Amino acid sequence: MFPLPRTNQRWLLTARPQGLARESDFFWDETPADEPAEGQVLVRVIYLSLDPTNRNWMNRADSYIPALPIGAVMRGVGIGIVEESRGCDFHPGDLVQGLLGWQRYATMDAAYLNKLPLFEIPLAGYFGVLGHIGLTAYVGLLDIGKPQAGETLVVSAAAGAVGSLVGQIGKIKGCRVVGIAGSEAKCRWLKDELGFDAVVNHRIENLDEALRRHCPEGVNIYFDNVGGRVLEAVLGQLALRARIVCCGMISQYNSPGTPGPANLGALITRRARMEGFLCSDYARRSPEAFSELMSWFAAGKLKYRLEIVDGLENAPASLNRLFDGTNAGKLLVKVSPEPIEAPAPARTM
Amino acid sequence: MFPLPRTNQRWLLTARPQGLARESDFFWDETPADEPAEGQVLVRVIYLSLDPTNRNWMNRADSYIPALPIGAVMRGVGIGIVEESRGCDFHPGDLVQGLLGWQRYATMDAAYLNKLPLFEIPLAGYFGVLGHIGLTAYVGLLDIGKPQAGETLVVSAAAGAVGSLVGQIGKIKGCRVVGIAGSEAKCRWLKDELGFDAVVNHRIENLDEALRRHCPEGVNIYFDNVGGRVLEAVLGQLALRARIVCCGMISQYNSPGTPGPANLGALITRRARMEGFLCSDYARRSPEAFSELMSWFAAGKLKYRLEIVDGLENAPASLNRLFDGTNAGKLLVKVSPEPIEAPAPARTM
Numbered sequence: 001m002f003p004l005p006r007t008n009q010r011w012l013l014t015a016r017p018q019g020l021a022r023e024s025d026f027f028w029d030e031t032p033a034d035e036p037a038e039g040q041v042l043v044r045v046i047y048l049s050l051d052p053t054n055r056n057w058m059n060r061a062d063s064y065i066p067a068l069p070i071g072a073v074m075r076g077v078g079i080g081i082v083e084e085s086r087g088c089d090f091h092p093g094d095l096v097q098g099l100l101g102w103q104r105y106a107t108m109d110a111a112y113l114n115k116l117p118l119f120e121i122p123l124a125g126y127f128g129v130l131g132h133i134g135l136t137a138y139v140g141l142l143d144i145g146k147p148q149a150g151e152t153l154v155v156s157a158a159a160g161a162v163g164s165l166v167g168q169i170g171k172i173k174g175c176r177v178v179g180i181a182g183s184e185a186k187c188r189w190l191k192d193e194l195g196f197d198a199v200v201n202h203r204i205e206n207l208d209e210a211l212r213r214h215c216p217e218g219v220n221i222y223f224d225n226v227g228g229r230v231l232e233a234v235l236g237q238l239a240l241r242a243r244i245v246c247c248g249m250i251s252q253y254n255s256p257g258t259p260g261p262a263n264l265g266a267l268i269t270r271r272a273r274m275e276g277f278l279c280s281d282y283a284r285r286s287p288e289a290f291s292e293l294m295s296w297f298a299a300g301k302l303k304y305r306l307e308i309v310d311g312l313e314n315a316p317a318s319l320n321r322l323f324d325g326t327n328a329g330k331l332l333v334k335v336s337p338e339p340i341e342a343p344a345p346a347r348t349m
Numbered sequence: 350m351f352p353l354p355r356t357n358q359r360w361l362l363t364a365r366p367q368g369l370a371r372e373s374d375f376f377w378d379e380t381p382a383d384e385p386a387e388g389q390v391l392v393r394v395i396y397l398s399l400d401p402t403n404r405n406w407m408n409r410a411d412s413y414i415p416a417l418p419i420g421a422v423m424r425g426v427g428i429g430i431v432e433e434s435r436g437c438d439f440h441p442g443d444l445v446q447g448l449l450g451w452q453r454y455a456t457m458d459a460a461y462l463n464k465l466p467l468f469e470i471p472l473a474g475y476f477g478v479l480g481h482i483g484l485t486a487y488v489g490l491l492d493i494g495k496p497q498a499g500e501t502l503v504v505s506a507a508a509g510a511v512g513s514l515v516g517q518i519g520k521i522k523g524c525r526v527v528g529i530a531g532s533e534a535k536c537r538w539l540k541d542e543l544g545f546d547a548v549v550n551h552r553i554e555n556l557d558e559a560l561r562r563h564c565p566e567g568v569n570i571y572f573d574n575v576g577g578r579v580l581e582a583v584l585g586q587l588a589l590r591a592r593i594v595c596c597g598m599i600s601q602y603n604s605p606g607t608p609g610p611a612n613l614g615a616l617i618t619r620r621a622r623m624e625g626f627l628c629s630d631y632a633r634r635s636p637e638a639f640s641e642l643m644s645w646f647a648a649g650k651l652k653y654r655l656e657i658v659d660g661l662e663n664a665p666a667s668l669n670r671l672f673d674g675t676n677a678g679k680l681l682v683k684v685s686p687e688p689i690e691a692p693a694p695a696r697t698m
Contacts, residue, residue, distance in 0.1 A: 063618045064617070064618040064619075227613060227614065231613075246613070246614075246616045246617050247617070248617065249613065249614045249617070252611075252614055256611070257611050258611055259608030259609060259610075259611050260608060260609035260610045260611055260612075260613045261608075261609045261613075262601075262605070262606050262607055262608050262609055263609075264576060264580075264595070264598065264609045264610075265576065265595075265598045265601055266625075267595045267623060267624065267625035268413070268595050268596070268597070268598070268625035268626070268627065269412045269413040269625070269627075270413075270625065271624075271625055271626055271627060271630060272624070272625055273622060273623070273624040273625075274616060274622070274623040274624070275616065275620075275621070275622040275623070275624075276615075276616035276617035276618070276619065276620055276621055276622075277617070277620055278617065278618075278620060281620060
């Protein structure tokens with residue numbers, strides 16, 4: 001049996017968008033997949049995670065990672081299966097995760113990959129409750145937000161991948177949880193299925209008034225995924241010694257230069273703390289985080305929802321759904337089939 | 350000998366200013382001083398501290414303390430001498446501090462006063478290096494900013510009462526200190542007399558460019574007294590895990606509603622913390638703070654500068670000097686003479 005030639009399909013970044021990314025900012029390229037060099041693996045990408053921060057990576061300026069050069073494969077977190085390996089600890093059939101990129105085959109240094117810890121969860125569910133999403137929600141709320149039972153936790157983009165986990169972890173920790181989302185369907189899901197105490201539809205409700213009503217003792221913790229106007233409204237309702245967990249500011253990603261909140265002085269009058277973090281700084285905590293997240297999941301205390309877009313060719317058009325809010329659940333792109341012989345479920349951590 | 354009648358002179362708040370306070374927002378009132386009731390003291394005010402936050406107290410909205418009602422004596426921190434006392438631990442001749450107000454005589458509950466700890470320092474100097482000013486600089490920099498030797502500390506309103514102490518404490522702790530001030534004379538004072546490593550005159554220099562030049566490794570700690578545009582410039586130069594100490598936002602006090610910085614996302618990319626505080630929460634730390642501040646002062650490591658305005662009638666017109674930057678040093682109003690028989694200097698803490 002001779003090896004089949006592998007044609008890589010990939011989206012290259014060709015232009016830096018102003019505002020929302022457009023499909024014309026990417027170029028669909030087909031080229032033979034690179035053979036792995038010594039210390040490298042060739043991975044077939046199965047699922048690609050679409051995250052709001054992907055938009056930041058398209059900008060000219062470096063952020064927490066270097067800017068993506070024009071002409072490079074669009075950056076993205078993915079799950080894949082090792083098909084070839086040379087001189088490293090990975091073997092064909094290993095499931096891995098890493099910055100695989102918007103492509104069908106990733107040939108990359110083994111050092112940039114992690115084996116996927118195997119849990120009793122569908123492969124796509126890994127990004128629903130574990131991976132960078134679960135770790136972000138877990139360390140952001142627990143390490144930065146430091147919730148205490150009885151406190152009021154407000155979460156924006158509450159029906160999003162991170163936000164929905166944050167709210168549920170808040171409930172587990174005994175907080176009163178108020179979610180801000182952008183549709184009635186999302187609000188219903190948060191309240192009826194995830195057990196949020198209150199929800200605010202920011203598209204139809206007066207945010208200041210609704211927050212005052214739902215947080216009569218003020219906001220102790222605000223898990224901020226959006227920045228901008230919502231951040232300003234919450235700053236106006238802070239309890240003493242409140243913590244604002246700066247996880248994302250998606251309201252700004254497509255419009256840099258938008259002025260910030262006019263009421264930052266509330267940090268002084270309320271003796272409040274506002275702190276940013278990146279889950280990548282907490283990689284060492286992931287065994288603990290994933291183990292606890294899975295125990296909550298197994299106990300029915302954590303739910304997640306996935307929206308899986310089929311086909312790599314649909315990645316560019318799907319990215320903006322994170323910003324117009326039309327996705328319902330963690331947004332994934334299915335790039336290629338899951339392995340037929342799924343590895344035996346076993347906790348390998 | 351019969352007691353002399355005491356005529357109280359006082360500034361009442363009569364209007365809530367839009368923008369800068371005007372003298373017409375106050376009313377000069379003369380009336381017999383109230384006799385102290387049981388548990389009260391009558392204090393002759395000697396020095397009144399003018400602080401930027403006084404302007405906040407004139408607004409309709411409550412801040413960290415309730416809004417001042419129209420018709421009330423303007424609120425202010427002062428030093429005075431007890432002249433009468435009824436049923437409490439104060440005695441005539443005691444030097445005290447508290448919210449004495451913009452008036453010649455304060456008749457108030459003893460519970461709202463503190464005896465002035467006596468140090469080998471002129472009475473007016475108490476507000477230069479101790480009192481609410483010294484405590485603010487001390488706990489703000491040390492407790493919130495947590496400086497480490499070798500780090501870069503940026504201070505705004507660096508020639509102000511708090512800022513000048515913060516920079517000097519930063520030097521004591523081994524930081525590289527960069528001060529931002531609004532005149533060449535202030536910048537020279539900071540550099541030549543207080544030992545700041547670098548200074549930026551924000552009125553004539555490009556702030557972004559100057560910060561980049563003076564902070565090649567980024568800003569580890571920013572002690573923010575002004576907010577607004579300066580905060581935005583520093584956010585653009587944060588080092589990883591930077592701390593922003595939110596002490597004041599005087600750029601906003603006269604223009605509430607001014608948009609905030611457009612680049613708060615830097616808190617995420619730099620994993621930075623921004624935290625507000627009020628020195629009144631740290632009253633328990635004042636013995637430790639004052640003792641250490643005085644030891645640094647005695648060793649010549651801390652200097653202060655006072656600008657003393659003579660006469661209570663000049664208080665309203667002097668307040669705005671804190672905002673146009675024409676004061677040179679801690680701004681005080683001398684309301685009445687110091688006691689001729691000064692208490693023997695003795696450390697009583």
